[in-house]
Amino acid sequence: MTNLSRRRLLASGGAAAAAGATLPLWTWAPSASIAGTGDGLDPEYVWDVRADPVIERLYGEGIAKVAEVNEILKGWTRNDQPLPDGLPTYLEDFIEEARALPAWADQGKLKLAGSFNEERYGFFLALLYTLGSGLISCAIKREAWSVYYSYGGSDMRDRIAKTTVLGYDVMDAQGWTATGSLMVNSVKTRMVHAAVRHLLPQSPHWASVGAGQEIPISQADILVTFHSLGTWVMRKFTEWDIAPSTELADAFLHAWNVDLHLLGVQEQYLPKDWAAAYAQYDQVMGPATGGTREGVELAQALLDSVIGEGNPVLRHELESLGRYVIGDAYADMIAFDKDPVLAPVWATSVPLLVTSYQSTVPNIPLVSNLLPEAVHTFIKIYFSPGDPAPITLPLSNRPE
Ligand code: HEM
Secondary structure, eight states: OOOOHHHHHHHHHHHHHTTOOOOOOOOOOGGSSSSSSSOOOGGGGOOOTTTTHHHHHHHHTTTHHHHHHHHHHTTTTTTOOOOTSSSSSHHHHHHHHHHHHHTTTHHHHHHHHHHHGGHHHHHHHHHIIIIIIIIHHHHHHHHHHHHHHHHGGGHHHHHHHHHHHHHTTTTTTTGTTTTOOOOHHHHHHHHHHHHHHGGGGSSTTGGSGGGGSSOOOOOHHHHHHIIIIIIIHHHHHHHHTTOOOHHHHOOOOHHHHHHHHHHHHGGGGGGSSSSHHHHHHHHHHHBBOOOHHHHHHHHHHHHHHOOOOHHHHHHHHHHHEEEEEEHHHHHHHHHOOOOOTHHHHHHHHHHHHHHHSSSSSOOOHGGGSSSHHHHHHHHHTTTSSSSSOOOOOOSSSSOO
């Protein structure tokens, strides 16, 4: 584990953040959602009414039973695959219901969203998800705390990368097909989140963090994570003047909404268009983010695991590029290095890359050479965690 320097912790404002946050009144209206209507309850106080009791019941049968279910579910990997035998009936019923795409899912849009990953946007999407969303996730206080103190916290890079990879896969047209695995992985993730709601409140650490939240991973929290991925990336594309066509942007949001549905988010919270998504982003992101000791450590662990411990020159270079990509406010929260020499280098070379994209004959591979090879390697390693371990229900919190 990374030894966190006192300087880094002070720079992140971590101690102050742990004192908690006052959340503003929830004003985002269900009329802006794809449901068009709803009770309008603040999602801060809504969890997963369908999955939580099912997973609670499973853990009630004992940890050996949970381990047995994990073994059985290892064999369930493809969207079109029947569930393996041997699951408790109540769990089977839940999974059968949860794996179905919603009636409003549009296969044409999901396929179109798949083209977002291709050549023209692919490099930027990978750059923004890894050195953007991946780092911002460490500045989301509750995400940092819950990831840190849950079982996966002991292998932090794996944990953070998996969230981003699932987000990235949402843009993979193959993921939604019969032979893909996005529906399976999303339902498994929904179950893992319900498991975290069961386990984490039992951690001796949870009461002192969590900003007053008793049960982790509310619907509001999931929306925040979505905004740190999908919405933040779309904002950045717009800021860099490489926003995709309205049709493609709409398909991108649609794919995210379908996935959020599979993750158990109620339709009354799913933004019907980008204007609604940005309004929700503005409402939830600010209070959700801040510096924490755990977030600073997570960000360092993320770098450690991709570039190895130590490696100060490369680390400094990546921190400085990361700072350029996510901006000073988020970079300060995770205490990333400031470099007055490198900062103008990024400020020149990244827009050059972007401009090259806008030219009639873009040559991304050539121009992206402006960025050091280390950045390409970082992205590549980030997205290939080696052994593609199946998503399994945690059997405990982070070992002490
Ligand atoms: C687990 C993705 C939101 C905390 C996971 C896993 C994935 C994932 C793929 C399974 C990883 C594995 O164990 O193999 C996502 C996505 C989200 C989201 C796509 C939203 C769009 C959140 C939020 C929180 C959170 C909001 C907390 C505030 C966790 C934790 C685990 C987990 C603690 C379990 C780690 C462990 O102990 O193994 N998530 N997640 N996630 N997620 Fe999320």
